[in-house]
Amino acid sequence: MSIETVAVVIPAHDEEALLPAALAAVAVAAGHPDLAAVRVRTVVVADACRDRTAQLARAAGALAVVTDSRNPGRARDAGVRHALARYAGRGGGVWIATTDADSTVPPDWLAYQLARAREGWQAVVGTVVLPCSSPLAAPHRALYETSRPTDGTTWHHPHVHGANLGVHAAAYLDVGGFAPLETGEDRALVDALEHRGHRVLRTALCPVLTSPRLHARARDGFGAYLAAMPRAATTS
Numbered sequence: 001m002s003i004e005t006v007a008v009v010i011p012a013h014d015e016e017a018l019l020p021a022a023l024a025a026v027a028v029a030a031g032h033p034d035l036a037a038v039r040v041r042t043v044v045v046a047d048a049c050r051d052r053t054a055q056l057a058r059a060a061g062a063l064a065v066v067t068d069s070r071n072p073g074r075a076r077d078a079g080v081r082h083a084l085a086r087y088a089g090r091g092g093g094v095w096i097a098t099t100d101a102d103s104t105v106p107p108d109w110l111a112y113q114l115a116r117a118r119e120g121w122q123a124v125v126g127t128v129v130l131p132c133s134s135p136l137a138a139p140h141r142a143l144y145e146t147s148r149p150t151d152g153t154t155w156h157h158p159h160v161h162g163a164n165l166g167v168h169a170a171a172y173l174d175v176g177g178f179a180p181l182e183t184g185e186d187r188a189l190v191d192a193l194e195h196r197g198h199r200v201l202r203t204a205l206c207p208v209l210t211s212p213r214l215h216a217r218a219r220d221g222f223g224a225y226l227a228a229m230p231r232a233a234t235t236s
Contacts, residue, residue, distance in 0.1 A: 001117045001168065004093040006035070006110055007083035008042040010062075011075040011162075015101035016051040018211065019044070023060040025104035034111040043083050044101075047075040053101075073185030076162060077178040084169055094169035098186075102211035103128070103163040112206040113166040122171040122198040125190055126164030127157055127207045134212040148204075156202045162186035164208040171198045 008026050012019055023042065030040035044057035045065045054064040065082045069075055080096055088094040095117055099105055113124045127144075130137040148155045165186055175192035178185045193200050 001120060001122075002093055003038060003095045003114055003117055003168075005039045005041065005087050006030075006095045006097055006114070007080070007087060007169075008040065008097045008099065008110070009045065009076060009079035009083060010042065010099055010101055011045045011047055011072055011079060012049065012053045012057070012101035013047050013070075013075075014049050014051045015053050016056055018102045019053055019056055020060065021104055022099065022101050023057065023062060025106075026099065027060070028107050029105050029109040029111070032108060032111040035114065038114065039087075040110065041083065041087060043079045045075040045079040045082075047071075069180075071180055071182055072162070073178045073181040073188075076185060077180070080169075080172060080177060084173075088169060095166060096169055096172055097166045098162050099165075099208060100161075100163040100210065102213065104209045105164075106206060106208065109164075109206055109208065116201055116203075117166075117168060120199060121201040122168045123190065123193050123200040124166040125157075125160055125200060125202045126166075127159055127204045128161050128163055128210040129207045130212045131209060136212045140212075155204050157204055158202075160187040160190045161208070161210075163210050164206075165190075167193065171196075174198070 010022060026042055042062040043065060044062045045067055046054035047067045048070045054066055057064040065079055067075055067078050076098060084094060095114060097110060097113055116124050130140050147158060171193055175196055179188045181188060190200060
């Protein structure tokens with residue numbers, strides 16, 4: 001599968017504090033030598049922001065799409081549609097990678113996804129980790145990896161995170177893109193891809209570092225999961 005352009009889409013709601021680190025990490029990933037012949041563009045969707053999110057995105061060289069949807073699914077889709085309209089029309093040869101404004105991707109993140117695309121995978125569904133310094137890191141890992149095989153075989157994990165997701169643009173368009181959901185838009189997209197028979201790789205080999213904050217921007221999202229997790233961990 002030939003990829004000419006990668007569009008990294010980051011939805012953000014009042015994220016001026018954490019967005020610069022997220023963009024810096026994406027810039028490092030875009031500079032990986034395996035992407036020397038690939039055009040990488042970053043689109044930040046500043047959704048209902050009252051701070052300098054859009055300005056900081058532009059200062060870092062990203063495109064800033066300003067919306068007032070107050071809806072993560074709509075915001076992610078707006079970013080993808082903007083990227084496709086600007087760079088590829090109907091999406092031939094374009095890979096969409098999504099992450100979050102409170103997350104930092106590893107240096108080989110984009111190179112890893114494109115390597116899988118060249119193998120024929122149409123979507124890559126990755127995992128997340130918390131900073132080792134966080135008191136939530138150990139209980140998170142214990143609960144998160146419950147289904148990991150103990151014999152060392154490949155873990156086809158059950159998790160879906162907009163913070164670590166990649167999909168070929170043609171497959172994205174085929175299933176209608178991110179649904180306009182307040183939460184779970186990432187899982188709905190992956191469910192639709194699998195239902196349509198697209199090749200979806202679930203892998204834990206290239207995790208993204210994400211924030212351990214308990215009051216995340218998305219209602220009932222990862223922050224809510226983390227808020228409930230210590231209680232679940234101690235009662236299990």
